[in-house]
Structures are given as structure tokens and as C-alpha cells.
Amino acid sequence: MKAVALTQKEQFQIIEKQKPTIQKDTDVLVRLKRVGVCGSDIHYFSTGRIGEQIVKFPFIVGHEATGVIEEMGNKVKGLSVGQRIAIEPSVSCMECDQCKAGRFHTCRNNLFFGCPGQLEGALQEYIILNPSNCVPVSDSISDDEAVITEPLSIAVYSVERSNITNGQKAAILGFGPIGHSVFLALKAKNITTGLATEKIDYRLAIAKEEGVPKILNPDHKEYDKQLDDLANDGFDVAFECCGKQDAIYDAIHILKPGGKLVIVGIPDEMEISIPIHILRRKEIDIINIRRQVNCVEEAISLLENKAIDISKMVTHQFKLEDTQKAFEMVANYQDGVMKAMINI
Numbered sequence: 547m548k549a550v551a552l553t554q555k556e557q558f559q560i561i562e563k564q565k566p567t568i569q570k571d572t573d574v575l576v577r578l579k580r581v582g583v584c585g586s587d588i589h590y591f592s593t594g595r596i597g598e599q600i601v602k603f604p605f606i607v608g609h610e611a612t613g614v615i616e617e618m619g620n621k622v623k624g625l626s627v628g629q630r631i632a633i634e635p636s637v638s639c640m641e642c643d644q645c646k647a648g649r650f651h652t653c654r655n656n657l658f659f660g661c662p663g664q665l666e667g668a669l670q671e672y673i674i675l676n677p678s679n680c681v682p683v684s685d686s687i688s689d690d691e692a693v694i695t696e697p698l699s700i701a702v703y704s705v706e707r708s709n710i711t712n713g714q715k716a717a718i719l720g721f722g723p724i725g726h727s728v729f730l731a732l733k734a735k736n737i738t739t740g741l742a743t744e745k746i747d748y749r750l751a752i753a754k755e756e757g758v759p760k761i762l763n764p765d766h767k768e769y770d771k772q773l774d775d776l777a778n779d780g781f782d783v784a785f786e787c788c789g790k791q792d793a794i795y796d797a798i799h800i801l802k803p804g805g806k807l808v809i810v811g812i813p814d815e816m817e818i819s820i821p822i823h824i825l826r827r828k829e830i831d832i833i834n835i836r837r838q839v840n841c842v843e844e845a846i847s848l849l850e851n852k853a854i855d856i857s858k859m860v861t862h863q864f865k866l867e868d869t870q871k872a873f874e875m876v877a878n879y880q881d882g883v884m885k886a887m888i889n890i
Contacts, residue, residue, distance in 0.1 A: 548890075549670035550869040551604035555594045556877075558870045559604070566674045571621035574675045576631065581668045582610030582693040583876045583886040585722060585789075586812060587660065591873045597816055601662045608667035608888075609635035609659040612692035615680065622677050630687075631680040632695040633668065634842055635659035651839040669869060671890055681842050684850060690860045690887060691849045694727070698854065699845040700810065701727035703838035708808050710737055710783045717741040717781040719797050720788025720811055721753045721761075723885045726859050728785045728810065729756060734853045741776060743796065744788075748882045752858050764792060776800050789813040795821065803828045810835045862886040 547565040550558050568575055587607045589596045594603075611633045615625055625631075638645050638653035645653050660667025683692045705728065710716060716732055718725045721744040729739050733756075741760045742753040750761045762772055773796060780802035786793050789811030797807050798821060807830055825832075848854045861884045864872040872886045 547671040548866060549606055550866060551606050551669075552591060552601060553604045556591060556874075558591075558873065560867060560869075561604070563670065565672050568617055568619050569674070571619040572677060573619045574615055574622055574625065574677055574680050575617040576613040576633070576673050576675055576680070577616045578611055578613040578668055578671060578673060578890045580612050580689045580693050581608045581888045581890065582696070582723075583872055583888065584608075584610050584697065585724065587667075588873065588877050589812070589814065590660075590662070592877050593814065595662075596812060596814075599662045605662060606666040606669050607660040608669040609633070609661075610693050610696040611635070611659075611668035612683070612689050613673070616672070625677060625680055625682065629680075630683050630685070630692065632683050632692040632842070632846065633659070633675065634679045634681055635668075635696065636837060637665065637676060637679060649839060651837045669866070669888065669890075681846065683846060687846065687849050691856060693887060694856050694859065694885070695842055695845045695849065697723055697727045698731065698848070698856075699838045699841040700724065700835065701731040702845050702848070703841040704728055704785060704808055704810050704835050705731045705735065705737075706841065707833050707835065708783045708785070708806055710735075710806075712736055714782035715740045717743075717784045717797065717800055718753075718758075719743045719784060719786050719793040720790070721749045721758075722788065723859060724810055725785070725787035726752070726756075726884065728787060729753070729758065730854045730856070730859075731848075733757075734848050740781060741800070743793070746879050749884065752884060755858060764796070773800060781805060783808060785810055787811045791815070791818050794818060798824055798828070798830060801828060801830055804830070806831045806833060808833045808835060858884070860885045860887060864888050866890045 553559045594601045637657040638650040639655035642654040657664040721742045742758045777800045783806045784797035
């Protein structure tokens with residue numbers, strides 16, 4: 547079977563692998579159909595690492611994916627051959643204190659698809675999954691939507707953890723696919739996103755098309771003054787979705803006293819700093835987001851019920867053979883790309 551491996555920084559290669567086979571009664575063989583290019587994949591592509599997670603080449607990335615069940619072990623229940631699924635990329639041990647407390651996303655023995663030192667990713671034709679990682683989707687959901695359930699579930703979880711309520715105001719700092727997903731999750735709950743900041747103008751244009759009333763580019767000369775003006779009234783919750791130090795400072799600046807900073811983005815750096823005295827005087831809560839827990843089904847429900855429209859998010863489609871081109875486009879923010887999909 548075909549697969550695409552990251553062989554060094556910024557370099558993919560198409561390789562031939564042996565097609566995996568059912569080894570255990572609980573194995574599920576999935577024919578992969580579509581994979582989304584995620585920001586974390588771009589980290590591995592561009593720098594070969596995220597923090598302490600360092601790629602050992604060659605390595606197969608990709609965790610936002612959908613496919614069709616081709617074969618199952620005889621002890622698999624609740625699934626069927628030919629069934630379309632979205633993939634839950636996190637594998638929890640179900641035995642540690644975190645799993646027993648229902649915190650499967652912080653499992654002490656967690657394994658994640660496309661994560662260095664853990665599990666190979668989805669940029670290949672077939673993969674073996676546990677039944678718990680196969681989430682059925684109905685025919686009312688497109689392949690693009692099935693892929694988007696993964697980042698959307700993170701957004702749903704982020705909004706859920708913020709406890710933001712109708713009538714409160716949200717700001718989103720970083721309007722890439724995750725920031726866009728947070729916007730859609732807020733909109734589905736009739737919560738207003740009053741501000742989106744983003745350094746890439748075409749992404750700001752998408753935010754404007756989506757109805758965000760105030761859009762700001764931090765690289766523009768009037769940005770500091772515009773942010774100061776917005777800070778006078780302030781926001782109840784700020785979702786930091788780009789993993790940048792400056793965005794964290796800006797979020798704290800525009801939050802009301804008693805506001806909440808929700809850190810969703812993944813920084814390149816091992817450490818970031820915070821203005822502790824401003825944080826203390828405003829009594830701002832910081833909420834860190836680690837993927838998601840128990841939110842995939844809600845994300846699927848929102849898509850099935852057409853409460854969320856991803857048509858402005860998915861912008862490009864590529865063949866598996868064009869993975870290199872797809873990653874270069876996303877890494878360099880070319881051609882108005884927001885979310886690129888790779889068809890296998």
C-alpha cells in the first residue's frame with residue numbers, strides 16, 4: 547500500500563508499506579479516505595518537533611481523518627464493515643488515575659496518531675484502529691465534515707470549559723482552522739464573537755465573511771490603539787488560538803476583570819511568559835486546553851443538524867501524491883489556504 551512519510555524537515559516521500567492485517571479480535575481495519583492538514587502537522591514538517599516531541603525520521607504524520615471500515619476482528623461490537631467513520635486519534639489506557647476520573651485526554655499512558663514516539667499517522671491507505679477510535683458518521687455528513695469533527699471537537703471542548711454564556715462577549719486571537727472552529731462552536735450556542743485578530747489578511751477576510759464585527763491585524767500600525775479602545779469595555783473570554791506570546795499578552799490586555807483566558811494554541815517555544823501583575827489585578831483565570839474529552843459526538847451532532855457550516859473553512863483538496871505541495875502551501879500561507887485536505 548502507499549503511504550507518505552516525512553523523511554526530513556520539509557520533505558515528504560511516497561513509500562510502499564505492507565498493508566496491515568487483523569491481528570487481534572478487537573482490531574478494525576480502516577481504508578482511509580481523507581486527511582486534514584493540521585497546525586501540529588505543520589510544526590513537525592517545518593521544525594521537526596513540538597516542544598519535547600521530536601520527530602525521528604522517517605515518520606508518518608496526520609490525525610484528522612475519515613475512512614471506511616474494511617474488516618473487523620470477531621469481538622468488535624457496534625460497528626460494521628462498510629461503515630463510514632471519523633477517527634478519534636487519541637488512544638487512552640483506561641487504567642490510570644486520569645482515565646478512571648474520566649480525563650481520557652490526559653491519560654498518563656496516552657498514545658496519539660501522528661505523534662512522534664507514539665503512533666504512526668493517517669497519511670497512508672490503511673490503518674488498524676481500536677473500536678473506541680472509530681466514530682460512526684451518517685451519510686448526511688460529507689468526508690470534509692467527518693475530518694473536521696476532530697478540530698471542531700477541540701473547539702466545542704474549549705467553549706464548554708470557558709463556561710461562556712449568552713450575552714457575554716468573546717474574542718478570538720488567531721483565526722486559523724482552530725480559531726475558525728471556536729468561532730463556529732460559539733455561533734452554534736448563539737454567543738457573539740466580538741473580535742478576531744490574525745496576521746494573515748485573507749483569514750481576516752474569512753472572519754469578516756463569517757460575521758465577526760471587529761477584525762484586527764497585529765502587524766498593522768493602528769493595532770495597538772485599536773486594541774486599547776476595545777480594552778475599555780473588554781471581553782469576558784479570550785480564546786488564544788495561535789500559540790503566540792504576543793497573542794497571550796493581547797488577550798490579557800482586552801479581558802475584563804474576572805475574565806477568562808483560554809489557551810488553545812500550541813506554542814513553538816518550551817516556555818512563555820505572562821504579565822503576572824496585570825493578571826493578578828484583573829483576577830483573570832487561565833484555562834489550558836489539552837485536545838478534548840467526550841466532545842466528538844457533540845461535534846458530529848452539530849454537523850448533522852447543520853448548526854455549523856464549514857464551507858468557508860475547507861479551501862483546498864490534494865491527492866496523496868501531492869502531499870508535499872499541500873504542506874508547503876499551508877506552511878507558507880499560500881493561495882488563501884485555510885484548511886487543506888489530502889485525498890487518499
